[in-house]
Amino acid sequence: MSLPTTDVKTEDLTAPAAKTTQLIVQKFGGSSVSDAEGIKRVARRVVDAQKAGNEVVVVVSAMGDTTDELLDLAAQVTDSAPAREMDMLLSAGERISMALLAMAINKFGASAQSFTGSQAGMITDGIHGKARIIDVDPHRIRTALDKGHIAIVAGFQGMSHATKEITTLGRGGSDTTAVALAAALDADVCEIYTDVDGIFTADPRVVPTAQKIDRISSEEMLELAASGAKILHLRCVEYARRFGVPLHVRSSFSQHEGTWVLPGADDKITIQEGVALEQPIISGVAHDRSEAKVTVVGVPDIPGKAAAIFQVIAKAHSNIDMIVQNVSTHGTGRTDISFTLPIVEGADALAALRDAQPEIGFESIEYNENVGKLSLIGAGMRSHPGVSATFFKALSDAGININMISTSEIRISVVTHADLLDDAVRAIHKAFELDGDAEATVYGGTGR
Amino acid sequence: MSLPTTDVKTEDLTAPAAKTTQLIVQKFGGSSVSDAEGIKRVARRVVDAQKAGNEVVVVVSAMGDTTDELLDLAAQVTDSAPAREMDMLLSAGERISMALLAMAINKFGASAQSFTGSQAGMITDGIHGKARIIDVDPHRIRTALDKGHIAIVAGFQGMSHATKEITTLGRGGSDTTAVALAAALDADVCEIYTDVDGIFTADPRVVPTAQKIDRISSEEMLELAASGAKILHLRCVEYARRFGVPLHVRSSFSQHEGTWVLPGADDKITIQEGVALEQPIISGVAHDRSEAKVTVVGVPDIPGKAAAIFQVIAKAHSNIDMIVQNVSTHGTGRTDISFTLPIVEGADALAALRDAQPEIGFESIEYNENVGKLSLIGAGMRSHPGVSATFFKALSDAGININMISTSEIRISVVTHADLLDDAVRAIHKAFELDGDAEATVYGGTGR
Incomplete structure (x- = not known):
C-alpha cells in the first residue's frame, strides 16, 4: 500500500492519480471547518476518499475563530499568561473541531475516531507555544485504520517527551502535524486543503494573471515558502522534503487537482525527458x-x-x-x-x-x-x-x-x-x- | 498535615476551623466561572486560601454555558453522536476554564498549573458519558503541590483504564472528581462551592423559612441527595462517606461557613454530649x-x-x-x-x-x-x-x-x-x- 523506495515514489508521482488504494493524510485548516456546514462539507469529502478505497487520516485545525476567542478570553484574565497554560487553553480548540468532524463522518455512514496530539503520538520538546516534533508514534492511528476507522487527529498540538506536558507547535503547526503523521505512517500523499486551488506563480492579489503551478520540487517550494509565499509553511515543507512525503496542496471547495510538491522532483529534470519539458525554468x-x-x-x-x-x-x-x-x-x-x-x-x-x-x-x-x-x-x-x-x-x-x-x-x-x-x-x-x-x-x- | 485517624478527624471537625495548615480541595462549578470576572473572583479566593498557609487543589467545571454551546454544535452536525466523540468534545470545556483560572491565579501573584483528568490520574472504566472512577493516581498533583504550585484539575473527566480513552463522569462528575482527589491526596477537607450558603432543611423556593444546616452526617446527606436535594450529588456523597472525606458545602459569593457533611458524624451523638445537644432529630x-x-x-x-x-x-x-x-x-x-x-x-x-x-x-x-x-x-x-x-x-x-x-x-x-x-x-x-x-x-x- 505504501511505497517502499523513493525511486518508485518519484515515478508514481509523475502521474499522481495512478494507484487504487492509498494511505492519504488530509489536512483541513480552520477556515474549512469554521461552522457546522463547513464541518459537514469536509466530512463528506473525507468519507468519499475512504469510499474510493483509501485509508484516510485527517488532521484538523481549530474552528474558524475559536483560537481568537480563546486568546480574547485569556486577555480578559491576564496580560501575562504562562506559556504552559496558554498551550492548555489553545489545545482545546482542536478537540472541539475534531470531535465534531468525527461525529459528522459517523453521521454520513462511515466510522471515525478522533485523537488528541498526545493520543496520536506527537511527541515534542518542551518549548510551549512553539514546540518541535521530536518523535511520532502513531500506533493508535494505525490500529484505528486497521479496524476500518477514519482517524481524525488534532493539528497543532503534541505532548512533551520529558514532562508529558501539552504543547502546541506554533505557526504552521497543523500542516506540520499532517506531514509528520504522513511520514510516520508511510502515507502515499499528504493533502493540504486550503481555500485556493494551489500554489501560484505569484500572489494573485498582486499579479492577477498568476498561474497555478501543477508540480514543484520541495526544494523550490522551500525557497518559495521562505521567501514569503503564505500557502505552505516553511516548516511543513522542510519536514516533507526530509522524509520524502509528497504534498498535494488543493482547494477544499473544488475537486480540481492542486499543486503537487514532490520530494526530489527537480532531480528528474535531468533524468526524465518528458518531465523536463514540462518543468519550467x-x-x-x-x-x-x-x-x-x-x-x-x-x-x-x-x-x-x-x-x-x-x-x-x-x-x-x-x-x-x-x-x-x-x-x-x-x-x-x-x-x-x-x-x-x-x-x-x-x-x-x-x-x-x-x-x-x-x-x-x-x-x-x-x-x-x-x-x-x-x-x-x-x-x-x-x-x-x-x-x-x-x-x-x-x-x-x-x-x-x-x-x-x-x-x-x-x-x-x-x-x-x-x-x-x-x-x-x-x-x-x-x-x-x-x-x-x-x-x-x-x-x-x-x-x- | 493530613489527619491520621478517623477519631482525630471527628474531633477536629467538631470545630472545623481549628488547624493552621491544611490540604484543601476546592470545587467550583460552571456558574462560578461563567466569565472572566467570575474566574478572577475564584482566583482571588484560591490565592487567599494558599496565602493562609494551605496547600490548595482546585477542581473546576466548564465555564457557564460552554457545555450547552458544545452540545448545540454537536446537534448541528448530527442527531446521533458517538459517545466517545461526545466525551472528546465536552472535555474541551474544562480545559478552557482550568487554563484561564491558572492564568488568573498567576496574574494574582501565586503559581498555578492546570491538569486534565488524565494528567491528574483520574482513571475510569470505559463507559463514555457516565464513566466510574476506578483509581486515582494524583502523583503529578502531589508534585505540583510540593513545588509550591496551586493545582487546577479539570472536573468531570478522566481516562479509561484499559483503552486510555478520554471519558466523562456524567452528572455530578465535577463534585465526584473533587472528592476522589481529596480522598487520594488525604486532604483535610473538600470544599464544594455553590451559589447558596449550604444545605437547607428544605428547598427555600418551596419553604421560604428553610434554615441552613450547619452539620449533617454523610449518611443523612446521602438520603437527602437520593431524595431529590440538588446541591450535592448522591455519587459525590457516597464517595466522601466511603473514604471519610469531610465536605464543606459553601457559597462562592460569601465567606460564611456553609454546611459540613461529616463522615460518621451521627455516631458522635451517642458519644459526645455537646454535639448531641446540637444535633437535631x-x-x-x-x-x-x-x-x-x-x-x-x-x-x-x-x-x-x-x-x-x-x-x-x-x-x-x-x-x-x-x-x-x-x-x-x-x-x-x-x-x-x-x-x-x-x-x-x-x-x-x-x-x-x-x-x-x-x-x-x-x-x-x-x-x-x-x-x-x-x-x-x-x-x-x-x-x-x-x-x-x-x-x-x-x-x-x-x-x-x-x-x-x-x-x-x-x-x-x-x-x-x-x-x-x-x-x-x-x-x-x-x-x-x-x-x-x-x-x-x-x-x-x-x-x-
Missing part, C-alpha cells in the same frame, strides 16, 4: 513585507565582530534572513553590516544590539521597516545562464531601486522600498513569461 | 419531581415473577427507586407491583416491560408521571419514637393523599400527587419545627 515569484532591514554602521573590521553581532541577535531569539556586509572602503578600518529579520522581532533585536554596543564597538544602528523582499525561484535557473541578467534588467526597466541582494542556486532575492514591491513583482512575473491568460482566484486567509 | 425535607410511578397490574403471584420484572427493568438500564408490592387479596392468584423510576428512563422501561409481557404474564401497565416524592431525613429518628406518627398526621391534616410509602432507618418517603407536593413539603417542614425566622436565599442552578 522558473517556478514563481514570492514577496514578503513582514521583514525589516537593520544596518549596523561602523563595525570595526576585525575578525569576530560580525560573529559577535549575530550571536547577540540569536540570543534575542531573532531569525535573521538576508545578510550583506559592505566592503570596508572607508579607509577607517570600519564596515557596515546589513541584515533583515521579522518586524515582530525587531524591537528585541535592537534592544539586544544596543546593550552590546560598548562591547562590539559599532557606531550606530539604522532600522527600516518600510522594505519589501522579492524572490524569484526556479530549479531551472541553476543550469540556465542569463536568468540574473533578465531579472535585474526587468527591475531596472521598471525603475526599482535595489537595497540588498541575496542568491542561492535556485533563488534570487532583492530588498526594495516597500511601496515599489508590487510593481517589482509584476515586472519580474512578466519578464519571465509567467503570466497566464485568465485571472486567478484571490488568496484567502491561512489557518494554524 | 430531623435534618431536613427533600422533594423530587423527576420520577414517574409504574404499576404492573395482575402479576401472577408465583415466586420469581417480581424478580423477572426487575431484571427486565435493569436490562433497560433504568434505576428503580421505591418499590411496593400489594398483598395478593384478589383471590385471583395475582398481585400488583408498583415502583418509581426517573421519568427520562420511563419510555425505555415501558418498552422493555411490554416486550416481556408474554413471558411474565402480567395483565397491564399503568404509568404516571404526575407524581412527586417527599422525604423526611434525620439520623435522630431511629431512636425517637413518634416520628412516623407526627409525619403521617401532618400529611393527613394537610389533606394529602399518599400513593406509596418507603422507609429506611433515617428516612421516611412518600409519593403523592405532583400538585400537592409543595403543600406536603411545607406541612412536614412546619410539623417538625424546622422553620427559621428569616427567609433563605433562593437556590440557583447546579453545574456538572
